[in-house]
Amino acid sequence: MSYIELRDVHKIYRVGEMEIHALDGVSLNIEKGEVVIIAGASGAGKSTLLNLLGGMDTVTRGDLIVDGKHVSQFNENELTDYRRFDIGFVFQFYNLVQNLTSIENVELATEICENPLDSLEVLKRVGLEDRIENFPSQLSGGEQQRVAIARALAKNPKLLLCDEPTGALDYVTGKQILKLLQETSKLYHMTVLIITHNLALCPMGDRVFRMKSGKIVEETYNEAPMDIDLIEW
Ligand SMILES: Nc1ncnc2c1ncn2[C@@H]1O[C@H](COP(=O)(O)OP(=O)(O)O)[C@@H](O)[C@H]1O
Ligand SMILES: [Mg+2]
Numbered sequence: 001m002s003y004i005e006l007r008d009v010h011k012i013y014r015v016g017e018m019e020i021h022a023l024d025g026v027s028l029n030i031e032k033g034e035v036v037i038i039a040g041a042s043g044a045g046k047s048t049l050l051n052l053l054g055g056m057d058t059v060t061r062g063d064l065i066v067d068g069k070h071v072s073q074f075n076e077n078e079l080t081d082y083r084r085f086d087i088g089f090v091f092q093f094y095n096l097v098q099n100l101t102s103i104e105n106v107e108l109a110t111e112i113c114e115n116p117l118d119s120l121e122v123l124k125r126v127g128l129e130d131r132i133e134n135f136p137s138q139l140s141g142g143e144q145q146r147v148a149i150a151r152a153l154a155k156n157p158k159l160l161l162c163d164e165p166t167g168a169l170d171y172v173t174g175k176q177i178l179k180l181l182q183e184t185s186k187l188y189h190m191t192v193l194i195i196t197h198n199l200a201l202c203p204m205g206d207r208v209f210r211m212k213s214g215k216i217v218e219e220t221y222n223e224a225p226m227d228i229d230l231i232e233w
Helices: 047-054 076-086 102-110 119-125 142-156 170-188 198-204
Strands: 004-015 017-032 035-039 061-066 087-090 159-163 191-196 207-212 215-221
Touching: 004 047, 017 047, 017 215, 035 047, 035 170, 035 198, 047 061, 047 191, 076 087, 087 142, 102 119, 102 142, 119 142, 142 159, 142 170, 142 191, 159 170, 170 191, 170 198, 198 207
Parallel strands: 035 191, 035 207, 087 159, 159 191
Antiparallel strands: 004 017, 004 061, 207 215
């Protein structure tokens, strides 16, 4: 059995009389420690897939298994624990608490965890040892995203889920963030999923899923993923 398995997962949103098939029979396997790229145009179902994996939404039908647990059968309490202990989420717009410093933002997240990593150590890991006492408004976009990654990592999660993590960043800064995510996966043997609409990023993933209209239209396994430094777009 794979670390993550989806079997014929459907997600249907009802809006008034309309049914939107956001995921239309998705099946996939992901192994522990892989960097996974999920690519596709806007509306393809990428965020829906990530939100299901993160326990922020529930499947309409199908099976979702993470580390041997049937997440698709969890009740509300089990989902809360799952989000709390097993999932680190990184968003496009960082979502930091504005009146807390970098280290306070990280510590706030680790307070509710079972086996958190040391907040200071993780902030050092993401290259922010000089910025730990700064507030988000005193940091650049790239630095704020590093705090957000540190906050997610410090929970010591099973999955690090990143929804367009470089969507608000310039080219060079975005590349540095992707490099950090690639290195982080290696260092902690952490499973990292990255959503992007930039197909040029596909070679950096161990595994790549291309999505269209709620379906996976192409799956690639890269024996030797490319170092992000070597990818230009
Ligand atoms: N909560 C929701 N209610 C209704 N429709 C939704 C909801 N979330 C997503 N959708 C729809 O599902 C489809 C897939 O959306 P999404 O997963 O956000 O795509 P992507 O992240 O690839 O841009 C879109 O048509 C979107 O409008
Ligand atoms: Mg999206």
